[in-house]
Amino acid sequence: MTGLDRIPGEADLLGAYERLQSLRPPEPGARDLALWSQWSRLDPRLGELWIAHVARRWRLLAPTELNAALLPQPWPAAAGPLLEQVPFVLGVRSREFGLWAKLALSGIRAANHGLYFLGLRVPGGAHQREDARLAFGLYRRWGFLARDLLLNKAPRGDRTLIPWDVRREVLRDLLARSPRITVSDYEQALSGWVGRRQAERDLTRAGLRGSGRTKARIYRA
Numbered sequence: 001m002t003g004l005d006r007i008p009g010e011a012d013l014l015g016a017y018e019r020l021q022s023l024r025p026p027e028p029g030a031r032d033l034a035l036w037s038q039w040s041r042l043d044p045r046l047g048e049l050w051i052a053h054v055a056r057r058w059r060l061l062a063p064t065e066l067n068a069a070l071l072p073q074p075w076p077a078a079a080g081p082l083l084e085q086v087p088f089v090l091g092v093r094s095r096e097f098g099l100w101a102k103l104a105l106s107g108i109r110a111a112n113h114g115l116y117f118l119g120l121r122v123p124g125g126a127h128q129r130e131d132a133r134l135a136f137g138l139y140r141r142w143g144f145l146a147r148d149l150l151l152n153k154a155p156r157g158d159r160t161l162i163p164w165d166v167r168r169e170v171l172r173d174l175l176a177r178s179p180r181i182t183v184s185d186y187e188q189a190l191s192g193w194v195g196r197r198q199a200e201r202d203l204t205r206a207g208l209r210g211s212g213r214t215k216a217r218i219y220r221a
Contacts, residue, residue, distance in 0.1 A: 003074050008039050013046060020049040028053065030061065034069035037079040040150070041118050047150040051082055055089035063103035076108045080142035081116060088151055110143035117146055134170070134191065136161040147191065160198045162190055171206055179221045181208075 008016075016036050019028050028036075033050065040047030054061075070076040083101045087094060115121070116139050121128040135145040138161065149161070162170075170189050174181050183199045194202070203210070208219040 004038060013043055016046055017049055020053040030065035030069040033066060034073055037082055038073050038075055040082060041078055041116060044150055047082055051085050051150055052089060055086045058100055063100045066104045067106050070108060075113060077111050077142040080105055081139045081144060084138040085150055110141060112143050114145060116144035134162055134166060137163040160195045161193045167202055175221050180218050182218055
């Protein structure tokens, strides 16, 4: 199987929204969640609700059941980036949830599927190129390219989600345009998805020398 048997329509998506947000039975089962993880590639809002639901109810769902439901799907790895975002909702790195997610994703390998979201960008456009260039590690680990957190009011601040090899290329591009940059220049080039301290470490790691006050500190090659 190389794709979905059927593209979900508006009624399908609205029905999935309602069930993921409802506190009334029936609870979405493993088959529902497996299918909706696939639909999330077409609809980021569904992915956001999927993550929030799993964050609330994961203890009530057997990870082996979710795993069994994911394996026959056309893109089982699509659930990987979703589950990696659940700890952001939980607010803590839960070892217990980590083990649960590992079981849920057992036997699922990353595959080169390209962009995570389908049909949301102009083909070959600037946004699509940036999605590929600045793709977060949590997508890359599962064979996808994207730079969006599917969280309501996604926190940035101290989170660094872009891997070092990508950050290094962005830094090289900045220095090619100007031999003098600030931490804010670097953060802006990464759309804010690098923590302030990590940004400072990156500039030092690249052999740049800083001068001036902390907030207005200038780094030179």
